[in-house]
Amino acid sequence: xxxxxxxxxxxxxxxxxxxxxxxxxxxxxxxxxxxxxxxxxxxxxxxxxxxxxxxxxxxxxxxxxxxxxxxxxxxxxxxxxxxxxxxxxxxxxxxxxxxxxxxxxxxxxxxxxxxxxxxxxxxxxxxxxxxxxxxxxxxxxxxxxxxxxxxxxxxxxxxxxxxxxxxxxxxxxxxxxxxxxxxxxxxxxxxxxxxxxxxxxxxxxxxxxxxxxxxxxxxxxxxxxxxxxxxxxxxxxxxxxxxxxxxxxxxxxxxxxxxxxxxxxxxxxxxxxxxxxxxxxxxxxxxxxxxxxxxxxxxxxxxxxxxxxxxxxxxxxxxxxxxxxxxxxxxxxxxxxxxxxxxxxxxxxxxxxxx
Numbered sequence: 001x002x003x004x005x006x007x008x009x010x011x012x013x014x015x016x017x018x019x020x021x022x023x024x025x026x027x028x029x030x031x032x033x034x035x036x037x038x039x040x041x042x043x044x045x046x047x048x049x050x051x052x053x054x055x056x057x058x059x060x061x062x063x064x065x066x067x068x069x070x071x072x073x074x075x076x077x078x079x080x081x082x083x084x085x086x087x088x089x090x091x092x093x094x095x096x097x098x099x100x101x102x103x104x105x106x107x108x109x110x111x112x113x114x115x116x117x118x119x120x121x122x123x124x125x126x127x128x129x130x131x132x133x134x135x136x137x138x139x140x141x142x143x144x145x146x147x148x149x150x151x152x153x154x155x156x157x158x159x160x161x162x163x164x165x166x167x168x169x170x171x172x173x174x175x176x177x178x179x180x181x182x183x184x185x186x187x188x189x190x191x192x193x194x195x196x197x198x199x200x201x202x203x204x205x206x207x208x209x210x211x212x213x214x215x216x217x218x219x220x221x222x223x224x225x226x227x228x229x230x231x232x233x234x235x236x237x238x239x240x241x242x243x244x245x246x247x248x249x250x251x252x253x254x255x256x257x258x259x260x261x262x263x264x265x266x267x268x269x270x271x272x273x274x275x276x277x278x279x280x281x282x283x284x285x286x287x288x289x290x291x292x293x294x295x296x297x298x299x300x301x302x303x304x305x306x307x308x309x310x311x312x313x314x315x316x317x318x319x320x321x322x323x324x325x326x327x328x329x330x331x332x333x334x335x336x337x338x339x340x341x342x343x344x345x346x347x348x349x350x351x352x353x354x355x
Contacts, residue, residue: 067082098335144180
């Protein structure tokens, strides 16, 4: 697959946009263009609905507890000091769409779906992202800010299907491999999720391997071990979150890296990878960085962008939490309702009868 694509000429960069068409941008866009709409959700059959109800019932049980580490959760050692009830923040994470993402990722295997969600709950506690807000979490903007001083990861704009766009720019790498790099990646994933509008629960990755004069090295391709770790986190704890991945300016070393990690990439994820195609084909030009054929004249300034990102994400999460409380602080509320502006539930939480 990669050998065939490797010979293609890079098309990630397009003809420069005239200066008069450019619009200066220094912070993330707060919303997608009004003319773009989220695609309709897939239609579910009765068996899928019934399976969802069983997953919902499991996690709505008032007696449900989960471990604080992945290891303890896997061991199923019900030590009272290691297994505790869900917090409100965790209940807010356990949405209707969350259950369906894990069901699809588990190929509608009920036991596997439940086990995977339980493991992710434990992982989120252990990793330090189980809370709602910055101060609730170990992995926050203060911890990871230095990782983004060169703008190697940027949340900017929305694609044609109203997915928020997360730019990855390995050519701007500014630190050596460490756990903080992984924490930074997870932090940015959590923030781009905050930018998802009502009805959309996936994101777009725009990956540009173009070399730059910032950072610490010329190759800047992540080590295989780090790549595998990140892939494991994405596939295990963020299933069905990737809607599209656009990759451009891939160097020879980059193709080698992709070949090595290719066996670890889920087949469904591979179908979402797009190599060396013009970004304006997938992203409205008014929300696309000028370096890729858009009209957004964006230059990264860490002192401006980073606090603005944190503030905007916090405002969106505050709205999410307030609506979660408004609708009863229940497991299984819909992200459509939690991210929307309407007064009545589009997806009421099903009644749960415990055995």
